[in-house]
Amino acid sequence: MKPVISKISSLLLGTTIATTALLAADVELSKVMKDRGLSEIDVIRAAKTYNPSGVKDEFVVFSSGGQSGQVIVYGVPSMRILKYIGVFTPEPWQGYGYDKDSLEVLRQGNIRGKEINWGDTHHPALSEKDGKYDGKWLAINDKANPRIAIIDLEDFETKQIVPNPVFKSNHGGAFFTPNSEYIIEASQYGAPYDNNYHPIEDYKETYRGGVTMWKFDDKIGRIMPKDSFTIEMPPYNQDLSDAGKGESYGWGFTNSFNTEMYTGGIEVGMPPNEAGMSRNDTDFLHVYNWQKLAEVAKDPKNVKIINDHKIIPMDIAVKNEALFLIPEPKSPHGVDVSPDGKYLIVCGKLDTHASVYDFKKIKEQIDKKEYIGKDPYGIPILDMKKSLHGQAELGLGPLHTQFSPVDGEVYTSLYVDSQVVKWNYKNLKVLDKVNVHYNIGHLAGMEGKSADPQGKYIIALNKLSIDRFQNVGPLHPQNHQLIDISGKSMDLLVDMPLPLGEPHQAVSIRASKLHPKVRYDMGTNTKTGEQHIGKTLAGQERIERNGNHVTIYSTLVRSHINPERITVNKGDKVTLYMTNLERAQDETHGFTINDYNLHTSLEPGETSTFEFTADLEGVFPYYCTEFCSALHLEMMGYLMVKDPNKKYESAQKLKMQTMSPEQLKAEYDKTVSVNTATDAVIQSVVKFLKDNKFGDHKAVADLVTDALDQYGKIPAQKKLSDEAVKAGDMEKAILYENMIWQLMVKTADVGIRAKDTLVKLIATKQSAEAARGEKTFAEGGCNGCHVIGKVSSGPDLTGVLQRHENGEKWVTNFILDPEKMYTDPYVKGMIDFFNLKMPNQHMSEKETKDIIEYLKWVEENANLF
Template sequence: MATHLSKLTSLILGTSLMATVASAAIGGELQKVMKARGLTENDIIHAAKTYTPSGGRDEFIVFSSGGQSGQIIVYGVPSMKILKYIAVFTPEPWQGYGYDEDSKKILAQGKIRGKSITWGDTHHPALSETKGVYDGKWLIINDKANPRLAVIDLNDFETKQIVVNPVFKSEHGGSFFTPNSKHILEACQYAAPYDNNYHPIEEYKETYRGGVTVWSFDPKIGRIKPKDSFTIEMPPYMQDLSDAGKGASFGWGFTNSFNTEMYTGGIEVGMPPFEAGMSRNDTDFLHVYNWKKLYQLSKNKKNVKVVNGMKVIPMSVAVANNALFLIPEPKSPHGVDVSPDGEYITICGKLDTHASVFKWSKIKKLIDNHEYAGKDPYGIPILDMKKSLHGQVELGLGPLHNQYGKDWKNGEIYTSLYVDSQIVKWNYKTLKVLDKVNVHYNVGHLCSMEGKSADPQGEYVISLNKLAIDRFNPVGPLHPQNHQLIDIRGKKMDLLYDMPIPLGEPHQAVAIRASKLHPEVRYKMGTNPKTGKMHVGKTLAGQEKIVRKGNKVYIYGTLVRSHINPERVTVNKGDTVIFYLTNLERAEDETHGFTVDNYNVHGSLEPGETVELKFKADREGVFPYYCTEFCSALHLEMMGYLMVKDPNKKYVSAQKLKMKKMSKAELKAEYEKTVAVNNATDAVIQSVVKFLKENHYEKYPTVKALVEDALDQYGKIAEQKKKADEAVKKGDYEKAILFENMIWQYMVKTADVGIRAKDLLVKKVATKQSPAAAAGERAFGEGGCGGCHVIGKVSSGPDLTGVLLRHENAEKWVKDFIMNPASKYNDPYVKSMIDYFNLKMPNQHMSEEEVKNIIEYLKWVDENANLF
């Protein structure tokens, strides 16, 4: 076991040096953990492969549909840590989405025939491409329940646009970019009339239709252009998923279907159910269409009919222009995937055990030669299936979806098996199965790293399982979904990690290398993130004001640690209240929230952002408003009052509470005490500033940003000091104390950020820690030593800077004290410390290795004592 653990240690730590330092801990403590938790060595290897330490970064970012939540889930690989929920089709309170006016406008774009839709069923996310390769700029997601697409800007991970399909009543295969992101394919799902009129089901074949909408997209500004888009009319075959051709097949689109039987159900009148009637045929149809040619045809009014404002190209026009064809495919297919070079097209049928690989060059030859096997009832040419196929391979029960691997040129591909609950690795060129791995359970889609692009990255596959059953702690009848991470870097696939997804039913996911994403950490001051432009309500410091226009009251306010300006707003009952609020922070991650109690509004303001909140003051009373994001030590004080009075009501002032007033002498003493505290605080600030300057903080961008933020707060003190001094001249010590208190608040904010900057700078300029010293610092922190001892400061216990200089044979003395504190309680020096701090050093039960490392850490502290 020890030999195995030694090898395991080297694998986990990566270097022989680190392995030497940690060998004792790994050989001892790790064995204890493994035994206590019943872990195998393989479990530890899996943990090491997925572990991302604090401050570490993932290699890939995954965008997963949020299913019935209507949102998008963002998480990292290999850590499988959820990083964000992107609000898309439904309100999301934390981010204020649907609770401020600007996000309400985005949601309003998704109204259908004038009706607000407050839920969605997100299914297929798609990343924008340049020459078929993910470029990290835009993300599209569809809504199956309500045929809509949304555009998310990956510069700030915000939804910018929602577009409704005006002719489809539902869709499933929602968003598939063409290789240069100029167009997006969206396929209809359940066939229905294009218009909004009633049509009896008996007219299904005549008036119900399927189709594919080819949306025009501007990748420079990230917006869908409905007026430049069109829909290809298709038979009512229940179109499903799609993929855009690339490389050899560029300009063509591929959409599979089910219910070529055109069955219409009717169990209520004694007919067999849908699933029986829709699966009678041995094959369904793959739709093959030249969207590039059809796009040009759509520009001529003679080739289109307009329905609900959407240009529709009739089947007859598409057929007459040799732009629409059908190929028999395995029945009830659920996915069509074009290889990175565009030559091979893989399709799996849920009710078949085979994967079918079609070859574009064969299909194109049949098209060019007008070699058809027949026509469907609507006159669409049918190509011969056998002549279109490269071949078929038996994979297992319930094959669904495919993703390409890094070695795609040699045929590497992965397929999910729904019934068998497996992922299959196989070769789509040689048609041979290479490997299988069990998953838990009933996998739908799978996601490899950039596996739908022209440049698959390999490394991992994620199995998006519909069932979890026994995987996690029970949380009631509704279980989470289970995303399982699979390592595909070796010859055999290796299941690494189970990740519960507790938000809707994630349907499909896409992954992109993290290095391709470059989101902003702050906005230009006054930005409206929903438009990317300057907000009409942009307000800078000193511009705060309240403006009444009739029965509308506009509040132009600002938020900054730790106050909201203005702090008091009085309006009349019945007024419409509009808050324009700007977050003045420039420090990264200094978000402020804002709400008015009881009025169901909420805004989330990232640094530099401006939001608009609007509501009717329909209730009399006093309503606090406050910052909802814990932003600083004075967060609770960051508040104000909205006071709503009835203009038709006469108010009798309540009798003022009698208070004992301080004498002038007492006020003066209180003022002097306040000034003394401020002076002492300022002395601390100046010492920090001196340290920062002496150690050239400006060389380090992160430290520099913190210092600039601190100096911004400090720069506001002069104005408050001037007001305090003027009050003192007038003998108004009460007001002077208030202004001095405001000075103290600015000082606290300055000190808070300044000390953070100093601590960060210390790490930058201190001598590099040895591995042992680094391990000692971790042991110092994890062992609870920091609860009493703060390096460089006297806290609940003495400062340990220089402790190795206080005793003869100091290293042994310190070691003995840590290992057995009680043995030295009567030592005169220790006894004096116990009496002074009224605390005894507890036994933290450190190992000898940990104590040895802590001593190395204390040596490092002494080497850099001038920095603490």
């Protein structure tokens, strides 16, 4: 019976400890809630969005950056911003637009020979397979300067920018067709296709709208302009678009405003555009068969060529029964195709209804050629009532719709009411509403415009934040609000300020669908994916001159840039190739030269290029802009630009002025001694790694490879040092020995990282308490004096619990109130030896217990430290 009693006792004890821990946590939580004025629902909402350190999000969101010309990436449910992607605008941290290779991408966006360095990004779109997001490519439009950019989701970098040769603005882009065959881009404001002047009085005759179907190669992620075409449309100010799927596959839908074709004239006493452009009761939804028109465009007789681009005229599209119009509520702002492709939802900003169109009814009228008339350009008009499934009264200012995995369930933004409404587009019933803050534009559901919507959350992209955040001046951030839609009623969880441009639309994808790289193949041109022409490996560094063209092949690795001294003549054209030789994940190096407006970011394996004219005389330091290692500040060099037409007075060379030969020898012996001691540390690490079979763990083996790369350079430096000693040049010998020391430091830096990684992999698993204790040990500053496994500013704590009678209690008392124990003989001896006193870090009893558990774990694995 004793073993059974013992097991029951242990179980009861464990239950008691767990209950005590829960009660303590509850007391702590209650205190936090009281101190911060939080309700229980506040805490629940916080818990729904909180990611513990190291835990990643379920979804990744790509939001347009508005006037920043960039894309913003953040996670859901945490709403943590992960990255800004440079697209149409230079982005300094990534060096986008500052080095030659990224500048070539940015310059693809030049329009009529003019450099354009800003953009107004609106609608990001994810590439699709069978209408579902595949996580390979992201496209986004620039409304201000009609362009489409392609971002590679293997590295989240912009790879292509394509200007529209006939549009003067776009808003209805970018939208992928269901298998990423094409990207839809609709113009916004009617304008002439050519680049000539046309008087506004000729608006109806010479101004045009349109939809461009950009042919897309989803294998390489590039738009193919020569295989693309534009469908000519009336100057009705085309707006947003969507591609049909399932039943409506092969069709595209684009709504419009200003079917009045009003052109304003407020400056000459005419009513403003806002009055004249909203006079009609309805505008037009454009319905076009892009699949048929793609075949039509292959025949040169069916197209006009303007600015080297194919245009399908309206009469050709109509003749081929591929372009139609349907009346829709006036001033609409969005058309959204259901996941099965059977329905289209259109909302008008000036209407309280959402109009649900039935594609089957639309197709029946087209097949039977049942038209209620034609517009002034001869485009057949279908009957609105016959096309509708029905209308639902939603509220004021309905705009955009996202779909749910629940059949018929959708979410629509209400701009004027500042609400999100949940409703059913099949039975046309409103189910729920939630207030947002304030004046919502787009919505972002979790894969909510795909054939496979995920539900769970929806994000309100609000235009105003007003009083929601700390006042930072008259220009407020915008507000993205995360809403939980998993229950019967919607629940607004959290606000997220977005202080970059005016985000318009966002798309989301399951993080599990994204598979980005963590490093490049060595010497990659990341903008093309090919091997870079300037790829340089260790030992290949060199400077070549051809007339006044100087080419430098350089490398960067912790912690030096090779070469460290570059001398050129004023007026030289300089090409600088740089290769990041790192293989370790996240070991990015940056590079800049002062006064030359140059910067690049080099991820592991990347090669990049600078091209510039050395037009400033002087000495210009260059350095690594990413804090990459303990010797980061030493990772620098000098560009020296001299004027070949000047005669420079040579300054007397600096020497070790007051040092006698004996002193130089002593300095040399001292340096060699330090190197010998450092090498002993390296060898001890090597022995540990070998003894514990580091090769069984790839992450460790990669680090060891990096360390050996550095260590393998030492023999060559030692040979040079020995030759200098033999020649009696102790100054040079000391310099070579110092270089050996730097290589050893870099070797030790990576080697110790490898050892620490290996320890974590092979040590016994930490309990939750020990893990908390390790975190507390670090955050409490304990490791500022105590380094596990060796004596540092304080004693090594490996085995500390065995040094004292009732060691756990002794260490606990010392942590909680060290001052009381300063007179203890043992403690006094430590104070005298280290010349330091243990400070009171004001640890709680719970934190102290966790630290004790961590020290027990250290003791269990003492052989590894």
